[in-house]
C-alpha cells in the first residue's frame with residue numbers, strides 16, 4: 001500500500017473527552033471515528049488491527065476444540081423472559097420493537113440464545129462436551145461510555161459457551177479456556193493476569209478476570225510479583241497439566257478491588273513483592289452450572305437414564321477493547337509500537353524525497369516490489385514531506401519496522417530501524433528474517 005492512497009485521516013484536534021493515550025492515538029491516527037456516544041466506525045487501519053486480533057483469538061479458540069458459529073445481534077425478548085433476565089438486565093439493555101410490535105433487543109451477551117440453540121438439538125450425554133463460540137457485536141447502553149473503544153456501547157466480543165454433563169467435566173472445559181486465554185494474550189504481546197473474580201449470587205470460586213496492568217485501567221488490582229513467573233508455555237494441553245496450571249495461578253495472590261482483603265494480602269505477599277496498581281479487564285471466564293439451562297429447560301439424557309440439566313460456562317474476550325488496551329500497554333514517550341502479530345503493516349519504507357530528487361523514491365519502489373513478492377505487507381511512504389514530519393507520523397502509526405532510504409543507503413546496504421531504537425545498515429536479504437523473526 002502507498003501511503004498517499006491510504007485512507008488515513010490523521011487529525012490534530014482532539015475532543016476534550018479523549019483523556020487517555022489509546023483514545024487520543026486512535027483518533028489522531030484515524031483508526032476510529034465516533035458516530036455517537038460510545039459508538040464508533042472502524043476506519044481501515046483500526047479495522048485491520050482489530051481483524052488481526054480477532055484472527056488470533058479465533059485460532060486459539062479453534063486449537064482447544066471450540067467451534068465457531070454466528071448468532072445474530074438482534075434477539076427475541078422471550079428467551080430472556082424465560083431466564084428471568086429481561087427485567088434484571090435493566091437499562092443497559094437496548095430494547096426494540098419490530099413492526100409487528102414484537103419485543104426484541106440488541107444482544108448484550110448470548111447465554112440465553114446459545115442455550116436455546118443447544119436445547120433444541122442436543123438431547124444425549126453422548127454429544128457432550130461441546131464448546132461453541134462466536135465473535136460478534138454486542139450492545140450495552142453503558143451509563144458513561146468513555147476511554148474510546150475501551151468502554152463503548154457497541155463493542156466487538158468473542159463469547160464462548162461450554163456444555164458438560166457434570167461439574168467435574170465442566171471444570172475441564174473451564175481449564176481449557178483458561179489456557180486458551182493465556183495463549184491468546186501472549187500472542188498479542190500482553191501479559192494478562194488471571195484474577196479470581198466475584199461470581200455473584202451463584203457462588204463458587206470459578207470465575208476469573210484476565211487483567212493487564214495499566215495505569216489507565218478502571219480496576220484496582222493487588223498481586224504478587226511472582227505471578228509473572230508462571231508461564232503458560234510450561235504446561236501441556238492435558239487434563240492434569242491444565243489443572244496444575246490453574247492451581248499454580250491460584251496459589252499466588254491476585255485480586256481486584258471487589259475481592260481484595262488487606263490482611264490476607266499482607267500475610268501472603270512480602271512487602272517487596274506487592275504490586276498495587278490498576279488494570280484493564282480484557283477477558284472474563286465464568287462457570288455458572290445450570291443457571292440458564294434449568295430455567296430454559298436444557299436437559300440431556302444421562303448415562304444412568306436420568307435427565308440432567310446441562311452444566312455451562314461462558315467466556316468473553318473484548319476484541320475491540322483489546323485494540324485500546326494494547327496501545328495502553330505499548331505506548332511510550334509519544335511513540336507507538338505495535339506487537340508484530342497485529343501491526344497494521346509489517347514494515348514501512350520511508351524514502352527521503354524532494355522535488356528534484358526522485359532517486360530515493362525509485363529505489364524504494366524496487367524494494368517495495370521485492371518485499372511484496374516475499375509476502376510482506378509493506379507500506380511505502382510516498383508522500384512529499386520532510387523526514388522529520390514523516391518520522392512523527394510513523395511514531396503515531398506504530399509500524400514496528402522502518403526501512404529508511406536516504407543518502408546513507410547504498411545498493412547493497414539499507415538503513416533498517418526498529419521503532420524506538422537506533423538504526424543499522426543491513427543487507428536487503430536480511431530484511432525478511434528481521435521482520436518475521
Ligand code: ATP
Pocket residue numbers: 109140142149150151152153154155157281282283284316317318319320321
Ligand atoms: P466491565 O467489568 O469492564 O464492565 P463486564 O464484566 O461487564 O466488563 P463481561 O460481560 O465480562 O464484561 O464481558 C466480557 C469482555 O467484554 C470484558 O472482559 C471486556 O473485555 C469486554 N467488554 C465488556 N464491556 C465492554 C464495553 N462496554 N466496551 C468494550 N468492551 C467491553
Ligand code: MG
Pocket residue numbers: 209281283284
Ligand atoms: Mg467482566
